[in-house]
Amino acid sequence: MTAVLAPTPVDEAVADTLDSRIRRDPNNFRVLSGDRPTGPLHLGHYVGTLANRVRLQDLGVPVTVVIADYQVITDRSDPGPLRDRVRTLVAEYLAAGLDPDRTVIFPHSAVPALNQLMLPLLSLVTDAELRRNPTVKAEALASRRPLGALLLTYPVHQAADILGMDGTVVPVGRDQLPHLELTRQIARRFNDRYGQVFTPPEPLLTGTPNLLGTDGAKMSKTRGNTIALGDTADRTAEIVRAAQTDSTRRITFEPAARPQVANLLSIIGELTGRDPRAVAEEIGDGGAAALKRRATEAINDELAPLRSRRAELIVDPAFLDGVLLDGTARATSVAGAVLHRVRRAMGMDYLG
Ligand code: TRP
Numbered sequence: 001m002t003a004v005l006a007p008t009p010v011d012e013a014v015a016d017t018l019d020s021r022i023r024r025d026p027n028n029f030r031v032l033s034g035d036r037p038t039g040p041l042h043l044g045h046y047v048g049t050l051a052n053r054v055r056l057q058d059l060g061v062p063v064t065v066v067i068a069d070y071q072v073i074t075d076r077s078d079p080g081p082l083r084d085r086v087r088t089l090v091a092e093y094l095a096a097g098l099d100p101d102r103t104v105i106f107p108h109s110a111v112p113a114l115n116q117l118m119l120p121l122l123s124l125v126t127d128a129e130l131r132r133n134p135t136v137k138a139e140a141l142a143s144r145r146p147l148g149a150l151l152l153t154y155p156v157h158q159a160a161d162i163l164g165m166d167g168t169v170v171p172v173g174r175d176q177l178p179h180l181e182l183t184r185q186i187a188r189r190f191n192d193r194y195g196q197v198f199t200p201p202e203p204l205l206t207g208t209p210n211l212l213g214t215d216g217a218k219m220s221k222t223r224g225n226t227i228a229l230g231d232t233a234d235r236t237a238e239i240v241r242a243a244q245t246d247s248t249r250r251i252t253f254e255p256a257a258r259p260q261v262a263n264l265l266s267i268i269g270e271l272t273g274r275d276p277r278a279v280a281e282e283i284g285d286g287g288a289a290a291l292k293r294r295a296t297e298a299i300n301d302e303l304a305p306l307r308s309r310r311a312e313l314i315v316d317p318a319f320l321d322g323v324l325l326d327g328t329a330r331a332t333s334v335a336g337a338v339l340h341r342v343r344r345a346m347g348m349d350y351l352g
Helices: 012-024 042-060 069-075 082-096 114-120 126-133 132-145 154-165 175-192 233-241 257-274 276-316 317-345
Strands: 031-035 065-068 105-108 171-173 203-207
Touching: 012 042, 012 203, 031 154, 031 317, 042 065, 042 082, 042 171, 042 257, 042 276, 042 317, 065 082, 065 317, 069 154, 082 276, 082 317, 105 317, 114 154, 114 175, 114 317, 126 132, 132 154, 132 175, 132 317, 154 175, 154 317, 171 175, 175 317, 233 276, 257 276, 276 317
Parallel strands: 031 065, 031 171, 065 105, 171 203
Antiparallel strands: none
């Protein structure tokens, strides 16, 4: 029988001070994060996760980024042009400031030990637990298909990535907290059953606002309302010009009453390090046109260096593949050691 322990909800006060603990002793933590290679990264990724990874890396924390290629097929049957997408992701990571000498970047499929780890972890969860996982629920609804077994077991797959790479800190949005809670439970259940092997990872709440798309809805590729990091300055201007606003001329920061206007102000605020309220006051009666001009300028100014580095990198696939090869070698060594610990704890180390 599975040892069902009472869940310990992640204490938000603890999550909030994690950042200061990391600052004090960056080498004591290992950050694990990942992306699915489903398309190019956009402004939301940049402001949310990407900038945070670079910040943690620059604080001296060992950072690992898993390109979760197998996860692409959790909610769709067509994996898409993976080779191109994976290379593009690497180019965008490096262009944003991830340094492949310090940060491990690898494709999930290249490290079989992580998938092997999934088997014992699967034995520690029930189908009912997986069915009520919010991520599984949301994606099952969005995919409008019967729930596939890979989607059902997706939280375990992710737990295997995190635990298999010895990750102790996982940057997440608030919506993903229940998800990480399951990883923590899996870690504790394993430890209870077989002895101390895993450190339950802590969530690092990313405090950045959820940027909306240019139509005021959630920013997502499928809605076509995003500004891709790789878009040109002209294309960016075009997208921002077409962004929805409202008919009130005076610009004010009122996220509830004027979400689209507030969103453009938030983008400017995030990218220029200013309070969106102050930006609104400055624009005042300038109206939507002035707001959009400033937003375009803020985005294009901020992304210009990233975009030129991205352009240089993207034409050098051999270099990008080299980064992945090197990352894979390092990830393989970490995951191999963890798997060995697991097999030893389970009495499976008969072959050494
Ligand atoms: N599931 C994450 C996403 O959809 C990607 C991911 C895979 C991940 N493995 C991870 C994130 C481990 C954090 C930790 O973007």
